[in-house]
Amino acid sequence: MSVENAPVVDVDEAAIPVEKKMYYRFESNDKKEFRVSELAIQQSETLNRLVEAMGYTSEDVENKPAIAIENIDGKTLKLVFQWCEHHKGEAIPVDDGSVPKIVEIPEFDAKLMDIDNGLLFKLIWAADYLNIVQLLNVSCKKVANMAQGKTPAQLRRVYLLPSDEEDEAAKRAAQEAQDPRAREVEEEFEERKRQGGNSFF
Amino acid sequence: MTLPIQKLPILVIHLILQTMGFQDMFLLTRISTKMKRIVQRMGRIPKHCLYVTIGRTIMIQIQTMTYDRYPDLMNVVARKNDPPGWFSPFNMKIGSVACLPSAFCKYSDGQNVVETCWNDIKVGCDELCNEIIELFNTPVRSVTLKLYRRTNYQNEINWTNSTFPNLVIFELIGHCNFQDYMWMIKNAKATEELHFGMEPSGYPVNKNSLVVIPLELKHIEIEHGKWVSLRQLEAIKSNYIMVKEADLTDSEINEFLMNLKNSKEKPKFKELYILFDRQSDTTVVFEGLQDEDVLEPNIGLQELVFKTGNGQKCAVTYNLFEFERPAIDLLGYEVLIED
Numbered sequence: 001m002s003v004e005n006a007p008v009v010d011v012d013e014a015a016i017p018v019e020k021k022m023y024y025r026f027e028s029n030d031k032k033e034f035r036v037s038e039l040a041i042q043q044s045e046t047l048n049r050l051v052e053a054m055g056y057t058s059e060d061v062e063n064k065p066a067i068a069i070e071n072i073d074g075k076t077l078k079l080v081f082q083w084c085e086h087h088k089g090e091a092i093p094v095d096d097g098s099v100p101k102i103v104e105i106p107e108f109d110a111k112l113m114d115i116d117n118g119l120l121f122k123l124i125w126a127a128d129y130l131n132i133v134q135l136l137n138v139s140c141k142k143v144a145n146m147a148q149g150k151t152p153a154q155l156r157r158v159y160l161l162p163s164d165e166e167d168e169a170a171k172r173a174a175q176e177a178q179d180p181r182a183r184e185v186e187e188e189f190e191e192r193k194r195q196g197g198n199s200f201f
Numbered sequence: 202m203t204l205p206i207q208k209l210p211i212l213v214i215h216l217i218l219q220t221m222g223f224q225d226m227f228l229l230t231r232i233s234t235k236m237k238r239i240v241q242r243m244g245r246i247p248k249h250c251l252y253v254t255i256g257r258t259i260m261i262q263i264q265t266m267t268y269d270r271y272p273d274l275m276n277v278v279a280r281k282n283d284p285p286g287w288f289s290p291f292n293m294k295i296g297s298v299a300c301l302p303s304a305f306c307k308y309s310d311g312q313n314v315v316e317t318c319w320n321d322i323k324v325g326c327d328e329l330c331n332e333i334i335e336l337f338n339t340p341v342r343s344v345t346l347k348l349y350r351r352t353n354y355q356n357e358i359n360w361t362n363s364t365f366p367n368l369v370i371f372e373l374i375g376h377c378n379f380q381d382y383m384w385m386i387k388n389a390k391a392t393e394e395l396h397f398g399m400e401p402s403g404y405p406v407n408k409n410s411l412v413v414i415p416l417e418l419k420h421i422e423i424e425h426g427k428w429v430s431l432r433q434l435e436a437i438k439s440n441y442i443m444v445k446e447a448d449l450t451d452s453e454i455n456e457f458l459m460n461l462k463n464s465k466e467k468p469k470f471k472e473l474y475i476l477f478d479r480q481s482d483t484t485v486v487f488e489g490l491q492d493e494d495v496l497e498p499n500i501g502l503q504e505l506v507f508k509t510g511n512g513q514k515c516a517v518t519y520n521l522f523e524f525e526r527p528a529i530d531l532l533g534y535e536v537l538i539e540d
Contacts (some may be wrong), residue, residue, distance in 0.1 A: 097250065100220045117204040130214050140216040143204055147225035149313060151291035151303065157224075158464050160205040161232045 022058055024051055025066035026081075032074030033066050040084035043092065045131035071129065076122040083112055083135050092133050103141040113142050207235070215243045223249075223263045223337065224315060227277070230336055231293040240336055250342035250369075251330060255361070256349070260314075260325040263339055277333070278306070278316040279325030287316065297326035299373060327364060340363050345523045348375030348399065354385055362390045372396035379403055379428070386423075387414055394420040404428050408448065431457055438469040445476045445524075445531060451485035458490055458517060462535075468538055476522055476533030483519050486534065490517070514539040 023035040026047075041047045050067065054060075069077060086108050104114075113120060120139065128134040146158050153163065162170065208213055216241045218226055219238060230237040254260045258280040261368050287304035296318065302318040320327030328518060330341055344361055348354060354377055361371070371391035375398075382401040389395055395418050405411060408430045417438045421427060426444035431453050434444065449457075461468060487505045518535045 001213055099219050099243075100222055101216075103220050117202055121204055121209075124209060124213060128210055136216065137212070137220070140213065141220040143206065143217045144221040144225070146202070146204065147221055147229065149289075149303075150225070150228070152228050152288050153291060155229055157234050158203060158208070159229075159231075160203050161207060161236060164233050164235075167233060167235050 003033075022056075022061060024056070024061055026077065027066040027068045028072055030072040032077065033174075034079050034081050037085065037088060040081065040088040043084040043087055043090070043132050043134070044080075045092075045133075047130055053096075058090055069130075072126045073122070075119065076126050079112060079115070079143040080120070080130065080132065082136065083109065084132065088136065090134070093137065095133075096133075096198050097152045101137070103137045105138050105141055109138045109166060110142075113139060118190050211239070214239060218243055222312075224277075227336065228315070229334070230295070231295075237336065238478050243291075247335065249339045251333060251339050252343045252345075253326065253330065253341055253365075254345045254347065254355070255326070256347035258316075259322050259329075261326065261329055261333065262339065264334070277329050278314055279329055280316060293317075295332055298328065307395070312403040316443075323360060323364075341368060341369035343372065344368055345372040345374065348373060348377065348409075351375065351377075354381045358385055358388050362388070366390075367392060370394040370396065372398065374398035374424075376400050376402065379405065381413075383414070386416075391418060393418060394422075395421045395490070396424075398422075398424040400425045401428070402446075434475075435460070440470060441472045442470050443476070444528075447475045447533070448475050449475060449477075451482050454481075454486050455488050455490075458486070459516075461509050461515060462490055462507055467511050467513065468509070469502045470536075471538050473536040474522070474533060475528075475536070476531040478531055481519060481532060481534070486519070487517070521533075 022038045024038065024041060026034045026036060028034070038051070041051055045168045054067075056064070072080070113123070120142065124136065124143070124172075127139055129177070147155055150158060156163070206217055209217070218229070218279060226240055230240050236335045248265050249263050250265075252262045254262075258278050259342050261277045261279075286306045288303040288306070290302065292300040293303050298319075304316055306316045308314055312405050317325060332343070333339060333530050344365055346357055346361060346538050348357060351357065358373075361368070368391050370393065371389050373389055373396070377399055378386070379401040384395055384401050385399060386395075389397070395416070404427050407431075408428050409432070411428060411430065411433070413430075413432050413436045415436050415438070419439060420441040421437060421439045422443040423445065425446050426489065427446055427448040427449055429449070431449065433440075434449070434457060483502055485501060485507075490505055490507045503520070504516065506514060506516045514538070516535075516537045518537075519532070520535060521530055521532055522535075523530050
């Protein structure tokens with residue numbers, strides 16, 4: 001996709017200081033390109049460090065290839081950058097270690113996260129990968145809110161949590177996948193036990 | 202609508218759990234050993250403690266030490282029978298009980314409380330407390346024992362003392378006869394605070410004939426203190442003392458303060474409240490307390506400051522004190538000691 005056709009995220013021009021008006025270009029893993037203001041990028045610790053390290057000028061931003069974000073798709077990245085643009089310039093919250101964490105979901109964020117759980121899951125991964133603290137907080141709060149008023153059985157279904165037996169079976173399967181001989185040895189052992197043998201070797 | 206949280210990075214799972222209320226977190230840990238381990242490894246929650254209220258049912262609350270109002274704190278109730286208010290019933294594993302009948306119950310304040318049904322609610326309380334402590338590392342800080350229409354007081358106190366040996370705050374409320382009252386105040390054990398709200402059905406004619414009970418806690422509040430004599434008051438070695446409904450005369454209060462003025466020994470208390478539902482004559486109470494270098498007469502004074510025998514500053518104020526729980530206004534004296 002060309003730069004001209006890239007989906008430009010809405011920008012509140014008045015909120016950006018003149019000297020900071022530089023837009024970086026990012027590309028998702030499905031080749032969708034985004035222009036994001038420098039101020040919005042500051043919400044992401046990962047991207048902020050990256051652009052600082054690159055030291056691009058305004059010309060570089062236009063002439064060099066877009067910065068590739070390999071493991072996030074365009075649909076998710078669009079949400080991420082919409083969030084960053086809306087919250088640009090806001091202070092990044094510092095974790096005070098309190099539990100439970102008091103997190104309010106603002107109206108804009110609630111609308112942004114009015115998405116299916118598959119996309120919400122990807123958004124959380126992206127917020128974590130890009131280290132966007134407040135986006136991670138609100139998206140985690142949204143997931144936490146799904147638990148309200150649910151019985152353990154309902155929670156199990158909502159969060160797809162395996163039971164102890166399922167965990168055990170998965171663990172066994174993983175071990176077997178790692179060492180196919182283990183299954184054979186176990187079967188041989190069971191067979192010998194059935195035959196009344198008390199010694200395996 | 203599903204979201205497989207265990208497929209998220211562990212720190213993100215922790216963040217989701219940290220933004221949940223304790224109750225949801227607790228119910229999540231009922232699903233599997235793995236979820237329980239994740240919550241346990243999430244880290245300590247040092248600001249929170251357990252507050253246990255024992256009556257016909259037993260309520261266990263996770264609260265902050267400063268009683269901050271959080272919307273998502275946990276209330277778990279152990280009761281004998283399932284009440285009509287139960288909804289969404291479910292079974293869960295608690296301690297040694299694999300399938301405990303449980304449900305939500307909406308309380309009048311709008312809160313959804315998890316209620317559990319036990320054959321013996323004390324066993325339930327024990328199991329629930331152990332389970333919550335193991336999960337959240339929140340010690341039991343306070344027990345409130347509601348002893349209304351109970352007969353076997355000794356069992357209740359002994360059980361509380363043995364079940365919660367490191368209890369910080371012990372509060373007792375209810376009615377009993379005076380003999381039981383005295384037994385209870387002697388035997389209720391806490392490491393720091395005793396809030397003694399028991400109301401005896403009667404008082405002895407002569408409080409001065411009662412055996413003096415030595416009380417040595419950091420903080421003691423006696424709600425119905427008509428039995429507290431001058432000698433008893435002096436035998437309370439606490440940093441904070443509050444005696445409501447005291448039956449001390451103005452002369453006796455004056456005698457207590459004069460002893461303070463003349464004693465070379467440092468009093469243990471820093472704050473003392475002697476409260477009653479009568480008017481007091483400060484002229485009598487403050488008689489002889491004024492330091493020699495003060496020329497102002499004590500007539501009509503509401504407050505007096507004097508030096509104690511050991512050189513500390515003692516400020517005595519006559520005032521009206523308002524209380525919310527129970528709602529009552531009492532007159533009385535605040536005595537503050539400063540070095």
